[in-house]
Amino acid sequence: xxxxxxxxxxxxxxxxxxxxxxxxxxxxxxxxxxxxxxxxxxxxxxxxxxxxxxxxxxxxxxxxxxxxxxxxxxxxxxxxxxxxxxxxxxxxxxxxxxxxxxxxxxxxxxxxxxxxxxxxxxxxxxxxxxxxxxxxxxxxxxxxxxxxxxxxxxxxxxxxxxxxxxxxxxxxxxxxxxxxxxxxxxxxxxxxxxxxxxxxxxxxxxxxxxxxxxxxxxxxxxxxxxxxxxxxxxxxxxxxxxxxxxxxxxxxxxxxxxxxxxxxxxxxxxxxxxxxxxxxxxxxxxxxxxxxx
Amino acid sequence: xxxxxxxxxxxxxxxxxxxxxxxxxxxxxxxxxxxxxxxxxxxxxxxxxxxxxxxxxxxxxxxxxxxxxxxxxxxxxxxxxxxxxxxxxxxxxxxxxxxxxxxxxxxxxxxxxxxxxxxxxxxxxxxxxxxxxxxxxxxxxxxxxxxxxxxxxxxxxxxxxxxxxxxxxxxxxxxxxxxxxxxxxxxxxxxxxxxxxxxxxxxxxxxxxxxxxxxxxxxxxxxxxxxxx
Numbered sequence: 001x002x003x004x005x006x007x008x009x010x011x012x013x014x015x016x017x018x019x020x021x022x023x024x025x026x027x028x029x030x031x032x033x034x035x036x037x038x039x040x041x042x043x044x045x046x047x048x049x050x051x052x053x054x055x056x057x058x059x060x061x062x063x064x065x066x067x068x069x070x071x072x073x074x075x076x077x078x079x080x081x082x083x084x085x086x087x088x089x090x091x092x093x094x095x096x097x098x099x100x101x102x103x104x105x106x107x108x109x110x111x112x113x114x115x116x117x118x119x120x121x122x123x124x125x126x127x128x129x130x131x132x133x134x135x136x137x138x139x140x141x142x143x144x145x146x147x148x149x150x151x152x153x154x155x156x157x158x159x160x161x162x163x164x165x166x167x168x169x170x171x172x173x174x175x176x177x178x179x180x181x182x183x184x185x186x187x188x189x190x191x192x193x194x195x196x197x198x199x200x201x202x203x204x205x206x207x208x209x210x211x212x213x214x215x216x217x218x219x220x221x222x223x224x225x226x227x228x229x230x231x232x233x234x235x236x237x238x239x240x241x242x243x244x245x246x247x248x249x250x251x252x253x254x255x256x257x258x259x260x261x262x263x264x265x266x267x268x269x270x271x272x273x274x275x276x277x278x279x280x281x282x283x284x285x286x287x288x289x290x291x292x293x
Numbered sequence: 294x295x296x297x298x299x300x301x302x303x304x305x306x307x308x309x310x311x312x313x314x315x316x317x318x319x320x321x322x323x324x325x326x327x328x329x330x331x332x333x334x335x336x337x338x339x340x341x342x343x344x345x346x347x348x349x350x351x352x353x354x355x356x357x358x359x360x361x362x363x364x365x366x367x368x369x370x371x372x373x374x375x376x377x378x379x380x381x382x383x384x385x386x387x388x389x390x391x392x393x394x395x396x397x398x399x400x401x402x403x404x405x406x407x408x409x410x411x412x413x414x415x416x417x418x419x420x421x422x423x424x425x426x427x428x429x430x431x432x433x434x435x436x437x438x439x440x441x442x443x444x445x446x447x448x449x450x451x452x453x454x455x456x457x458x459x460x461x462x463x464x465x466x467x468x469x470x471x472x473x474x475x476x477x478x479x480x481x482x483x484x485x486x487x488x489x490x491x492x493x494x495x496x497x498x499x500x501x502x503x504x505x506x507x508x509x510x511x512x513x514x515x516x517x518x519x520x521x522x
Binding site (some may be wrong): 005007009010026063196199200201202203204205206208210289 | 295321342344364366367368369371372376382384385386387395396400442
C-alpha cells in the first residue's frame with residue numbers, strides 16, 4: 001500500500017475543479033429538498049391515513065332539517081347495535097359549520113343551506129365491517145343515506161403519495177448520476193491539467209494508488225465542503241417554506257407534523273456525496289492511469 | 294545491467310524512430326549517447342527510463358525483460374532509475390527542496406531526515422540560497438541543477454541524463470560531470486545524451502552513436518576525469 005502524499009497543486013484560482021464544491025453544494029441542496037419533500041408528504045399521508053383508518057362517515061341528505069335529524073338518531077341506534085362498531089357520534093352542527101367556514105367564509109353558512117347530517121362511526125380495528133351490508137341496513141331507514149369509509153379516495157391518495165415518493169426517489173437518483181458524471185468530468189479535466197505532474201510522479205516510481213489517493217482525498221474534500229454548504233442552505237429553505245405554508249394554509253389544510261427523526265437522515269447527505277465523489281474520483285483516476293504506459 | 298535486443302520503437306504506430314537497436318551496458322559503466330538532433334537519443338532514453346514500450350525487441354534491465362513488465366511492476370523498477378530530463382520537468386508548485394525530495398517521498402520517506410539530505414545535496418550543487426525558491430523563479434542552470442539533484446538523491450542503479458550540462462556554465466558543467474563520475478564510481482550505471490563533443494572527449498567514456506534511429510557504433514573508454522577535476 002502506497003503512503004498517502006498530496007502532490008497536487010493548491011492554486012485554486014487556476015484549477016479546473018475550482019467550481020466543483022459549488023456544484024456539489026447545489027447537488028446536495030437539490031437532493032435534500034427532494035428528500036425533505038418526500039419525507040414530509042409521506043409523514044403527512046401517514047398521519048391523515050391513520051386518522052381515517054377504522055372510521056366510517058355516514059351522511060344523510062335532505063332539505064327537511066328536522067326529518068334528517070330524526071333519521072340520524074334512528075341510524076345511530078341501528079349502528080350502535082351492529083357488531084364491530086365501537087362508537088357512533090352525531091357530528092354537531094357547530095362542528096360541521098367550523099369545518100365548512102374556512103372554505104365558504106365566516107357568516108356564509110346560512111340556515112337555508114342544505115347541510116347534511118353527519119355521523120362519525122368508529123369501528124373496531126380488529127373487526128371487519130362489510131360496508132355494503134351496513135349501507136343496505138341503514139338504507140332501510142332512508143334512501144338518502146350514504147356511507148363512506150374513505151377507502152376510495154384514500155386509495156387515490158396513496159397512489160398520489162407513492163407517485164410523489166417515487167418521483168422524489170427518481171430525482172435523487174438523477175442528481176446522484178449527475179454528480180457522478182460531474183466528478184468524472186472534473187477528475188478527467190484535472191488529470192489533463194496535471195498530466196505533466198502525473199507523468200513525473202509515475203516516472204519517479206509512484207504507484208497508481210498513490211496518484212488515486214491524492215485525487216480521492218481532494219474530491220472528498222470538495223464533496224464535504226460543498227455538501228455542508230448545500231445542506232445548510234437546504235435546511236434554511238425548508239424552514240422558510242414550512243413557515244410560509246403554515247401561515248398561508250393555516251385552517252384550510254392540516255399541516256403534517258415534522259418527522260424530525262427521519263429528517264435527521266439529511267445530515268448524512270454531505271457524507272454520502274463526499275464518499276460518492278471520493279469513490280468516483282478514485283475509479284476514474286485508476287481507469288485513466290490504466291491506459292498509460 | 295542494460296541490454297537491448299533488436300529493439301525498435303515508434304510513436305502512435307508511425308514509422309520507427311529507433312530501428313533494430315542492440316547493445317549491452319555493463320553494471321557500473323558510463324556512456325555517452327551522441328548523435329544529431331532527431332537521431333533518437335531521447336527516444337532511446339525514454340525506453341530506458343520505462344516511459345515507453347518498444348514496438349519490437351526485448352529490453353533486459355535488472356535481470357528481467359522490462360518491455361513486458363506489468364503496470365504493478367513498473368514503479369519498483371522506475372525507482373531504481375534516476376532521470377535528468379532535457380526540459381527539467383520540475384513541478385512548478387513545489388520548491389527546489391520539495392522537488393528534490395520527491396523521489397524520497399514517493400518511496401515512502403518522510404520527516405526531517407529527508408530535508409537534511411536534500412539540503413545537503415542542493416548545497417553541493419550550489420543552490421544553498423535557492424532552496425525554497427519555486428522553479429519558475431530559477432534560471433535555466435539552476436533548474437538543471439535541481440533536476441540533477443532530484444535524479445541522484447536516491448542513489449539510483451542507473452542514471453539517465455538528457456543534455457544535463459546544456460544550460461550551465463562550463464565550470465558548473467564540470468562540477469556536475471564530476472558528480473556523475475563519482476556516482477559511477479559508486480556503482481551507478483550512467484548514460485548521458487549530449488551534443489557536447491568536448492565533454493565526451495574530456496571524459497572519454499564509451500560512446501553510443503545514433504543516426505536516423507540506427508545505432509552506428511560504440512566506442513571509447515573512460516579517461517581519468519577525476520584527476521583532471
